[in-house]
Amino acid sequence: MSAPISITGHFSNTVLRNLNISLENKIIFIKESPLADANFLISYILKSLVQENKNICFVTLHNNLEHYQSVGKKLGYNLECVNNDNFTLINPLENLIETLTEASLDSIFDSIQNEIRNFRKSNDRPIYVVIDDLSHFIDLGLDITEIIRFINDCVNLTSDPNTFFVINSHVSSQKDLILAHSVQYVCNLFINVSALKTGKSSDISGVIKIQKQDEENVYHYKVFDRGVKTFFPGETIYNFYK
Template identity: 50%
Template structure:
């Protein structure tokens, strides 16, 4: 069965073939990682391929969450369905190649690694390839400047000019610099997903607010995270949906 039929998150997102660039903005203390883990579930079901740049969560994290959602990430990696790009491994592998600032060198190495993995995927057969970044804002934490990050992101997004390549970018926003990077992506994405904490504070029934914007259309959902998944529901319907 298509997981979108029975999965509240995937049903709410309703990813379409024309959603070439998907941007997930994580605001303040909210955690939007559940969107990426659910998207991976859908990608594996659809027989798509994915390159995941892990700047925030580890492979072990995705494996543990994936098992709860019904997929085995390690198995997918072994089968060549998913490729993980570890920024530290890429940087260490290229140390000493030139005198460039190691932080700037990191972006060069990561882009080269992404292109290599994509080209290998595309040689196999015509099928969707998703490029996933979790989480872009960590480049700012490493001391990289906004222009360098936006330039890297533009190169990354330009790859989606190929009909079979799609981009999924997650970025946390808690500072002015974070917001500048996020706004640049919000402006060009096909699907914008914002995950925020409740303005009224913590609730035992609601974990946060998810806003989904596609063009002029906007839908808002409250969500509640559980140990083995996430439930979404329209604002005001929390009791009905949680205990139905």
């Protein structure tokens, strides 16, 4: 029987490597299916980027920075200690009074582009733009065609060999699904986090499917207070304690 996979400890033996989630993929798309929460993957990706001293442009639409700081401390990294030259935050909701407009979306893209330019001026390390959660643009009243145009503009930025995107998007409506399909079409690595089809389980939090080109791998995962354990279908969480 295969050994269980743990995502605690240093990046060299975390879930990202064990699940073959390489951050060298230009566009990583994480689809969060109904009743599932993929936020732990964003947190572990941030952990890896911080530990490897990458440039991070973090666009927060779902949780605030304090949430990620709290989770990060549980996982062994501290966003508060990251050098400001390596980390920048774009929070479109911070001063939002009314719904976003097309001009607002253009402004967010301009901010991303400007931060990328600033990183290039200060160092030559890889730049990762992390967007969590894209579906909130729909919740805030933006037209889906404008959001797709925004994504296409972001994709064009990855023509630079040192620029990468990690995008998370929740799916709970038909519009969310259309948006997710659009991002999946342009991504290099697709990760689908979903709930169990059989309903809730005390032993399994959900399912992770990872697709790259024609290859698909499936794992189960269990969320704990200070980490996550993943294992193959057919294995049991109790194997971890033997």
